[in-house]
Amino acid sequence: MKKNKSKINKNIQILFLTFIISLCLMSCEGARCAVGTVYDKFTRAPIENVKYRVLETGQENYSDSLGKYSACGKFGPLIPKKPNINIEFSKEGYNTVIITNPNNIVYLDDLQFLNTFKKSVEHCGQDNNSELNNYESVFLNEYIENRNDFDFKGKKILFITRSNGGTLSSKKEYFNAVKEWNEKYGDKIRTALVVLSIEEAELYQYDAILLFWVKKGFYSKNKK
Numbered sequence: 232m233k234k235n236k237s238k239i240n241k242n243i244q245i246l247f248l249t250f251i252i253s254l255c256l257m258s259c260e261g262a263r264c265a266v267g268t269v270y271d272k273f274t275r276a277p278i279e280n281v282k283y284r285v286l287e288t289g290q291e292n293y294s295d296s297l298g299k300y301s302a303c304g305k306f307g308p309l310i311p312k313k314p315n316i317n318i319e320f321s322k323e324g325y326n327t328v329i330i331t332n333p334n335n336i337v338y339l340d341d342l343q344f345l346n347t348f349k350k351s352v353e354h355c356g357q358d359n360n361s362e363l364n365n366y367e368s369v370f371l372n373e374y375i376e377n378r379n380d381f382d383f384k385g386k387k388i389l390f391i392t393r394s395n396g397g398t399l400s401s402k403k404e405y406f407n408a409v410k411e412w413n414e415k416y417g418d419k420i421r422t423a424l425v426v427l428s429i430e431e432a433e434l435y436q437y438d439a440i441l442l443f444w445v446k447k448g449f450y451s452k453n454k455k
Contacts, residue, residue, distance in 0.1 A: 265302045265318060265333050269294050271325075272338040275365070278322060281339065286317040286329070300337070352413075356406025361387040361437065367402075374409070375441075378424050386438040393444050400443070408445045420445055 269281045277298025284291035285302060294300045302318065321327040325339040351373075354366035363371070368383035375383075390400040392408075412420040425440040432438050 265300075265316065267300060267333060267335040267337060268298045269300060269320060269337045269339060270298060278325075278339060281320055281322045281325075284319045284321075286319055352406065352410055355409075356403045359401045359403050361389065361402070363388060363402075367406075371441075374419065375422055375424055379426075381424065381426050381439065383439075387436065389435070389437040389440045391440060391442050393442050405441065405443060408443065412445060 269278045269283075270276065271278055277294075279294055279296045279298055281294040281298070281300070282291055283294065283300045283302065290302075292300070292302065300320075315331050317329050317331050318333050319327060319329045320333075320337055320339060322339065328337070328339065330337060351366075351370055354364070355370050356367070357364075363383055363386055365384070368385065371383040372378070388402070390402055390405045392398050392400040392404070408420055412418065421444040423442040425442065427435065427437060427439055
């Protein structure tokens, strides 16, 4: 009798353990993680207090002081296992982005940088280093028309002004002209891009040349 009771208790323990394991497997099968870091796209600095929200569940949390986000178990909202999970990242002053199945790194665009001319150009032309910094390359990628997919990122640029028939200029002078022309006429200065070949770039140590005009007579979009 005692033996039968012991056997029954053992069977109950096994059944209970099996039930717990099943629950764990169901939980693991029904959820997954999305972890990583949120960075400013232009400064590459981590951003804290970015709200991230799982659209499928409405659950939300915020990135920590190191910009890290984690939507996984006790570290954040539980993500149901579905073919695709969409997480919205938002913070005041930045573009809100929705990313499907995010993992590792998320970049946010600074709204003020993108949409306000003064903000976007204030970090440009601070020195005469021919190699563009990140602000300058992003600005020129937006500012220069007909660049044929040329990416200014990390490029070395030679600046030449055509205002006086063709004179060697500088990065500072170019961006000062950009700012002044915008203040006076609310428009762009006329700029032409000349991309150098690989051989020319190796020979002259520049990737491209920017020719620009600041005399009103040369400008094709003057304000009346």
